[in-house]
Amino acid sequence: MLKKDPNFTRLKKLGGRGYLGRVSYWLGVDHLLVVEVTNYNERYRRFYFRDLQAVIVQRNRNRMWGNIVAGVIAILPALGALALLSDGEYAGASLVGGILVLIGIFILSNTLRGPMCSVHLRTAVQTQKLANIDRWRRAEFLIETLTPLIQSLQVSAGEAQSPNPATVSNPPAASAVQPDFS
Amino acid sequence: MSTASNNVLNCPNCGKSLSDLPEMLPAVERCPACERQTRVVVFPAFSRPVVKGATAEAVMMEGEATCFYHAKKRAQVPCDECGRFLCAVCDLEVNGRHLCPQCLETGAKKGKVQSLERGRFRWDQVISTLLVLPLISCGFLLPLTSLAALVLVVWKWKSPPSLVHNTRLSLIVCGVLALIEFIGGCAFWWFMLFGSRRY
Structure with a gap:
């Protein structure tokens, strides 16, 4: 089990339950292991630090659409609650009000959890989307965790291999620009 | 290069x-x-x-060690698993070990090379489904499904466990539950077939 393996550390802030199953992220000595559990299968994806070329985080509109859908769903119970109140059916109105409160909690938490995004890892042969990292904060945590490990490994590997310096351009340092959400 | x-x-x-x-x-x-x-x-x-990737060097002198898979190519390293001589093309380095294509394929199939493993089947989940589903859909099948679950627990005890869940513990719990369900299911059928005649 990975829990008992000293070579692996679970990134508890990442992963969780998604639409199709459960995902967990494990930090190995030289790679990131993504474990996806769907129904009766466990699928492993390994991203070796030496192969990773870039991390791309892209903001999407899922948070806005989620709030809009929840708002539209809330219209019907809201109208029902108003009708019940006008008829003096307070018990029924409070029951429907409970549903409205639940929808309100969803909208509030969806808003407070921050903007949604998609995260892609780029290697020499593929660009792979990471499952269940759908919030910008989580993506930043992943970048902060991975960047020093990848940097140190790739820089030391580059020095050890020392390819023909004439053909290699100066590698840019891993850096990032924080987008403005205002 | x-x-x-x-x-x-x-x-x-x-x-x-x-x-x-x-x-x-x-x-x-x-x-x-x-x-x-x-x-x-x-x-x-x-x-x-x-x-x-590297290209294999051709044999220059007679009597030189050659690759097991390419008789005209110079051997570079022996396979760490089977010992066969390998040229630069056949030498596959995995986790610091030099393997030949055949050993790598065998290792991947048998799950010996963990870094090549792409997934595992969760038998404990199948057994859990076998134990829970009949309870809510077709209780009269309990003796059969619980027996099947018991057989699976014994049969799949040594199958590769999950990397993230305690499969052995799940199998033990499932085994105990299957035994209880089996006894309960059999008692139910016994009562239905023979017990009801007495009353």
Whole structure:
């Protein structure tokens, strides 16, 4: 089990339950292991630090659409609650009000959890989307965790291999620009 | 060694290039085509040239050790698993070990090389389904399904466990539950067939 393996550390802030199953992220000595559990299968994806070329985080509109859908769903119970109140059916109105409160909690938490995004890892042969990292904060945590490990490994590997310096351009340092959400 | 490099990073949403200049990628804030807010972190491997695989050297002198798979190529290393001599093409390095293609394939199939393993089947989940589903859908099948679950617990005890869950513990719990369900199911049928005649 990975829990008992000293070579692996679970990134508890990442992963969780998604639409199709459960995902967990494990930090190995030289790679990131993504474990996806769907129904009766466990699928492993390994991203070796030496192969990773870039991390791309892209903001999407899922948070806005989620709030809009929840708002539209809330219209019907809201109208029902108003009708019940006008008829003096307070018990029924409070029951429907409970549903409205639940929808309100969803909208509030969806808003407070921050903007949604998609995260892609780029290697020499593929660009792979990471499952269940759908919030910008989580993506930043992943970048902060991975960047020093990848940097140190790739820089030391580059020095050890020392390819023909004439053909290699100066590698840019891993850096990032924080987008403005205002 | 090839010096070709693939210094283009495309937007995962629209597929257009995020920047014409690789040096400017970390400064990208939006995709120029779809205008989605984007953050790019680039690592040194991005600007490194793509290294092509080694080519095997031909045998120059008679009596020289040759590759097991290519009789005209010079042997470079022995396989760490079977000891066969391998040329540079057949030498596959996995986790610091030199393996021949056959040993690598066998290791991947049998799950010996963990880094090549792509997934595992969760038998404990199947057994859990066998135990729970009949309870809510067709209780009269309990003796059969619980017996099947018991057989699976014994049969799959040594199958590769899950990497993230305690499969052995799940199997023990499932085994105990299957035994209880089996006894309960059998008692139910016993009562239905023979017990009801007495009353």
